[in-house]
Amino acid sequence: MLASLLLNRGIQDAQGALDFLCPDKSWLHSWEKLPDIDIALERLEQARSRGEKVLIHGDYDADGITATALLVTAFREWGLDVCYYLPHRIDDGYGLSRAGLEQGQRDGCTLVVTVDCGVSNPQEVEYAKELGMDVIITDHHLPPDELPRALAVVNPKRKDSAYPFSELAGVGVAWKLATILVPQTSSATLQLAALGTVADLVPLLDENRVLVAKGLEEINSNPLPGIAALATAADCQLGKLDSTNIAFGLAPRLNATGRMDSATVAVDLLLETDPDMAAHLAQGLDQKNQYRRQVEMEILIEAMVQAEEEMRAQSRILVLHGKNWHPGVIGIVASRVLEKYYRPTIILSGEGMLTGSARSIAGFDIHAALKGVSHHLDKFGGHPGAAGLSVEEQTMETFRQALNEYAVDAGIDQLLQPVIELEAIVTPGDISLELVDEIALLEPFGFGNPQPVFAFEGFKAGSVDLVGKDKTHLRLRLDGPVQDNIWAIGFSQAPLVHNIDKGSFLQVAGMLSLNRWNGHTSVQVQFTDIRGQELWEYLGRKIYDRRRCNQPWLSQLMADSSTVFFANTRWGAQRLLGTSLENCRVVTLPPDKYREKVYNLEANCFCFLDPAWTAEQLRDIISLLPQGCQIHLFGNSAAPEHILRPNLNLLRQFYKAWRDNGGAAWANLLDLLPQDLSEPILLERMLAILTEAGLAGESRGRWELSTVKEKVDLTRTQAWSRYSSQLKEYQNWLQGFCSQTLDQLLA
Numbered sequence: 001m002l003a004s005l006l007l008n009r010g011i012q013d014a015q016g017a018l019d020f021l022c023p024d025k026s027w028l029h030s031w032e033k034l035p036d037i038d039i040a041l042e043r044l045e046q047a048r049s050r051g052e053k054v055l056i057h058g059d060y061d062a063d064g065i066t067a068t069a070l071l072v073t074a075f076r077e078w079g080l081d082v083c084y085y086l087p088h089r090i091d092d093g094y095g096l097s098r099a100g101l102e103q104g105q106r107d108g109c110t111l112v113v114t115v116d117c118g119v120s121n122p123q124e125v126e127y128a129k130e131l132g133m134d135v136i137i138t139d140h141h142l143p144p145d146e147l148p149r150a151l152a153v154v155n156p157k158r159k160d161s162a163y164p165f166s167e168l169a170g171v172g173v174a175w176k177l178a179t180i181l182v183p184q185t186s187s188a189t190l191q192l193a194a195l196g197t198v199a200d201l202v203p204l205l206d207e208n209r210v211l212v213a214k215g216l217e218e219i220n221s222n223p224l225p226g227i228a229a230l231a232t233a234a235d236c237q238l239g240k241l242d243s244t245n246i247a248f249g250l251a252p253r254l255n256a257t258g259r260m261d262s263a264t265v266a267v268d269l270l271l272e273t274d275p276d277m278a279a280h281l282a283q284g285l286d287q288k289n290q291y292r293r294q295v296e297m298e299i300l301i302e303a304m305v306q307a308e309e310e311m312r313a314q315s316r317i318l319v320l321h322g323k324n325w326h327p328g329v330i331g332i333v334a335s336r337v338l339e340k341y342y343r344p345t346i347i348l349s350g351e352g353m354l355t356g357s358a359r360s361i362a363g364f365d366i367h368a369a370l371k372g373v374s375h376h377l378d379k380f381g382g383h384p385g386a387a388g389l390s391v392e393e394q395t396m397e398t399f400r401q402a403l404n405e406y407a408v409d410a411g412i413d414q415l416l417q418p419v420i421e422l423e424a425i426v427t428p429g430d431i432s433l434e435l436v437d438e439i440a441l442l443e444p445f446g447f448g449n450p451q452p453v454f455a456f457e458g459f460k461a462g463s464v465d466l467v468g469k470d471k472t473h474l475r476l477r478l479d480g481p482v483q484d485n486i487w488a489i490g491f492s493q494a495p496l497v498h499n500i501d502k503g504s505f506l507q508v509a510g511m512l513s514l515n516r517w518n519g520h521t522s523v524q525v526q527f528t529d530i531r532g533q534e535l536w537e538y539l540g541r542k543i544y545d546r547r548r549c550n551q552p553w554l555s556q557l558m559a560d561s562s563t564v565f566f567a568n569t570r571w572g573a574q575r576l577l578g579t580s581l582e583n584c585r586v587v588t589l590p591p592d593k594y595r596e597k598v599y600n601l602e603a604n605c606f607c608f609l610d611p612a613w614t615a616e617q618l619r620d621i622i623s624l625l626p627q628g629c630q631i632h633l634f635g636n637s638a639a640p641e642h643i644l645r646p647n648l649n650l651l652r653q654f655y656k657a658w659r660d661n662g663g664a665a666w667a668n669l670l671d672l673l674p675q676d677l678s679e680p681i682l683l684e685r686m687l688a689i690l691t692e693a694g695l696a697g698e699s700r701g702r703w704e705l706s707t708v709k710e711k712v713d714l715t716r717t718q719a720w721s722r723y724s725s726q727l728k729e730y731q732n733w734l735q736g737f738c739s740q741t742l743d744q745l746l747a
Helices: 002-008 014-021 037-050 062-078 098-106 122-130 170-181 187-199 206-221 225-233 243-260 264-271 275-312 330-341 366-372 393-409 433-440 494-499 553-559 570-583 615-624 648-661 666-671 680-692 718-739
Strands: 053-057 081-085 109-115 134-138 152-154 318-322 345-349 353-359 379-382 386-392 454-467 473-479 486-490 505-517 520-531 536-538 541-545 564-567 585-588 605-608 630-633 696-699 702-705
Touching (some): 037 170, 062 081, 062 109, 062 170, 062 264, 098 109, 122 134, 187 206, 187 243, 264 275, 353 366, 353 393, 366 379, 433 505, 433 520, 454 494, 473 494, 486 505, 553 570, 648 702, 666 680
Parallel strands (some): 053 081, 486 520, 541 630, 564 605
Antiparallel strands (some): 454 473, 473 486, 505 520, 696 702
């Protein structure tokens, strides 16, 4: 298996495999090939000898934060007098800032060293010169055609760069500079380099792989107080941190400070030497991250409503706007919307001049798309997968239309189906702890070296359940042929439950991992997709057969506010939906005159809680629903049959209660029925029988009992006969509904 995985990564010989599996500092590239590095070193040496004060200007994301902390650590160790400044996302904007330069001048700085920024700030570089400061740029972003006129521009992406590896993060470039000044690489700078490299989503290949692998070793053996406190706040286990913990635990907390406020406190944390103070600062970052999540969720809910409208309009690119949406989180929201609809997504915020963040799908260059409609924009920048932009609010609609037209012409329709790259097929007999250990040799995982995703085949669906606080995670037992069962978990994958039929074979795309619980270690699958048996289709609608099992499928449908539920009676809906009834879209179906309730219903997902009243009604309703929709058949066989034709005992009880209470309006008569049978259809039918028998009548909107002088046989009324026929037909239908196949049911 390991050889196959290495081949998938382009490694074809023994030496290449050894280098990949055993990252070593010895094959780091020489710093001398970095452009302008000699000029930067000469100026820094001059600053140290003269006792000049140096401003380190960083950025507000995790890469810029860690790079700032790294150079502060290295420069101080080397003997420089330093201070640092990180721009405020809203007040200063991205990159080298005038406010930061002015702060540096007030602090007496004569030299500015940028990290993770500066290559796109020629005007600010000139402003620094006016303030009497030289500028050394260290950056990793793609430079413009004309470089800023700084003293030195150290960037491996420069066109004239001879450096062999151009994909260093900003913190990686800073680390290269630090190792020249302090050749004995310190544990602190290596830890910060690993943290920032993983957080910035650069490819974990070549030098980046060495930095992260060796940095993680240092973090797990002797973590900086700030990193240890951050890991604790993120509920990550010290001593066993990996790149996944950084990407999903530590990095979001560092980024949250820059998204919601000033990122300076994050640098303070990484530089802190006192464990107690570090714990205090880490708790503050954790609270900022919780606040970020709250704001993100509020915006996401609003954005999803707009996204649904865009999807109904068949938009290829979703352009969504909220006046009060926080600009610090719109990039994350764009990613979340993209995950759900798999459409390139642009989130805009503000009024007048709108600022936006774009995220794209594989194969569609969003930067090129923005360039193609740039005459509608004030400015834009980025790369194929993500971009930032500004657009006037009054031109937003024409921008949206032009962008979608560009997307269609560029062939986006061929890209709108997500693809999962599978590395190998795994069958029940292949899974073991040893296999997981073998796969772990490929770590650290991340962008450029993803954790292997396998196709799991030969399993049947066993126990299935929705888990987690909000029941958004899907837990499934994969049953092999000979007791070789394995548990699988899909985080935020609850909708995939509809692809599962208990006892049926299924295909699972996922990763192997270890589950440690109560001192026991077992192998589990963390899945991203599930394919079950082929769905049955009727008149172009997909049918899900859930007649013999309600949960957890019904719970997931209830969690989707767009689902429309059909029920024969309110009682039946209450029985299955419980306390969620008031939050669900429920359509109660009468035995006749039902078409007006169904016609033109807009939804993608419909659920029959009851089996309709007849086979003909079920087929007719399905034919009225939108083409391509999903239809889930549950069929509550316990629905009270006597609602179709009230039995004599119920009629006697109702008549007696009415007689004792006197004449009544409709609502009052409904209250005379037993609570579990308080259905309008039942009352209508009871009144029809009593009226035909001469026992009741309506006058001026009020129902009254009639005077009766002789005994009346209710069973001789035409209404009784008509309802009896319907009841017999329903009983036969109910029996067939539970026993027939879908082919027979809808024939």
